[in-house]
Amino acid sequence: MDDELRPGADHVSVGLDAQGRVASWSAEAERVTGRPAREVLGRRLSVPDPVEAEPSSGERRAAEEALRESEQGFRLLVQSVQDYGIFMLDRIGNISSWNAGAQRIKGWSAREAIGRHFSMFYPAEDVAAGKPARELEVAVAEGRLEDEGWRIRKDGTRFWANVVITALYDEAHRLHGFGKVTRDMTERRNAEQALRERRRLVGHLVEAQEVERRRIAWDVHDESIQSMVAVGMRLQLLASRLPEPHASAVAGLDDAVQAAIGRLRGLVSRLRPPELDQHGLVEAVSAYVEEVAGRWGLAHAVRDELTAEPSAAAAITAYRICQEALSNIHKHARATRVDLHLSTTDNGTLVRISDDGAGTAGEDAGSGHFGLVEMHERAEAANGWLSVTSVPGRGTSVEFWLPMLPDVMGLEP
Structure with a gap:
């Protein structure tokens, strides 16, 4: 018993x-x-x-008091948050709690909001499409839902919201309701749209600039240079028929014409490097580095690890950034050597340009150095990125990445 x-x-x-x-x-x-x-x-x-x-009654009371204080502190925290709208919904979507952040973001007071269905925050077209109910269904099925979209304030204006809905269950795993956290992302969205628009405009400007450069290069090559070549030939013919000292004087004029033709051909090359169209990015960059580094007294090397040729648009962007980076090295770095490395990375073209100079380019970038600003804008307009790192006394490294564009051409490894 x-x-x-x-x-x-x-x-x-x-x-x-x-x-x-x-x-x-x-x-x-x-x-x-x-x-x-x-x-x-x-x-x-x-x-x-x-x-x-x-457990003594005193211990139980102390534990219960600690629990009450914790719950009260949490409620005060939720109620006081201003940057997030935090509120509860019952099982069918009616609002059962409301914090100060929700009132600030949406405009309704707790008295006005509690008891009403949360679909009142959605645009009419979303309500008609059943979006509020569908979001609760997804939250139940997956535990939570995160969404960004338009929501409605009390005054009828719209704001762009980031919303997280979490399904809440009791100890018996019965659905108790939903927790909803809303954040006003309108300013961020507007800033992102402004940035996208700026990049679009920069892209159009760069494209127009390249079209105009190509047109000028063709005009100079087909008209000015050809005309001057003809003048030079006539001067040479004339010099061969004249006695001295007139022949030497005409030959001197021909030398001046030939020098001008050389300068114009250099201008054409800078406006639209022929190597870029004929042989690709690496050949064009190598030819340019060979020319300017020799003129500036820089030791140099170009390492080619490209496994795919970038599109024409990406190639000209990369070439222009390399031009500007090398110009900055010449003007500011006090370098004795420059190294370029081109590779194919993450379905795009990665270029690193390093020098052994003073290492001040990072400071120039921070103060709005025009050349670096232009390089950043070119890379971003092409949906790529550019970074500059400098170590005082040890040089500067410019690294940028541009995505492959639709006309990617594979190369033999």
């Missing part, structure tokens, strides 16, 4: 079998000890000192 422990006024009832295992466990025993019946039934029970066996 079961033994029972009944500590008088507390009505704690514990039944033991003949082997001393717990056979019954009253609700009061569960309340006092904090251990449910399923944890103790069938286990052996020794009867310790009652003072040690049961």
Whole structure:
């Protein structure tokens, strides 16, 4: 027959079998000890000192007070947050709580919002399409939903919101409702749109600039240079028929014409390097580096690890950035050597230009150095990126990446 422990006024009832295992466990025993019946039934029970066996009423009160303070602190935190709208929905989407951030973002007070369906924040077209209900369904199925889209303020204006809806369950895993966190992202979206528009305009400007450069190069080559070549030939013919000292004077004029033709051909090459169209990016960059580094007294090397030729648009952008970077090295770096490395990385073209100069380009970039600004804009307009790192006394490295554009041509490895 079961033994029972009944500590008088507390009505704690514990039944033991003949082997001393717990056979019954009253609700009061569960309340006092904090251990449910399923944890103790069938286990052996020794009867310790009652003072040690049961938490004192003082300990229980302290624990309950700590829990209340924690819950109150959390409620105060949620209610005080201004940058996020945090509120609760019941199982069907009616608003059951409302914080200060929700009022600031959406315009409704707690009295106006609580009890109403959260679909009032959605544009009419989203409500008609069933978006609010669908979002709750997804939150239930997946545990949470995150979305960005237009929402409506009390005054009827729209704002771009980032929304997270989390399904909330009780201990029995029954749906209790939903937690909803909203953030006004309108300023960020406007800034992103402005940046995209700026990049689009820069892209159009760069494209127009390249078209105009090509037109000028063709005009200079086909008209000015050809005309001057004809003048030079006539001067040479005339010099061959004149006696001295007139022949030497005409020959001097021919030398001046030939020098002018050379300068014009250099201009044509800078406007639209023929190597770029004929042989590709590496040949064009190598020819330019060979020319300017020799003129500036720089030791140099170009390392080619491209496995795919960039499109014409990407190639001319890369070439122009290399031109500007080398010009900056000549003007500011006080370098003795420059190295270029071209490779294919992440389905794009990666170029690194390093020098051994003073290492001040990073400071120039921070102060709005025009050449670096132009390089950044060119890279970003092509949906790429550019970074500049400098170590004082150890040189500067300009690195940029441009994506492959649709007319990518594979090369033999």
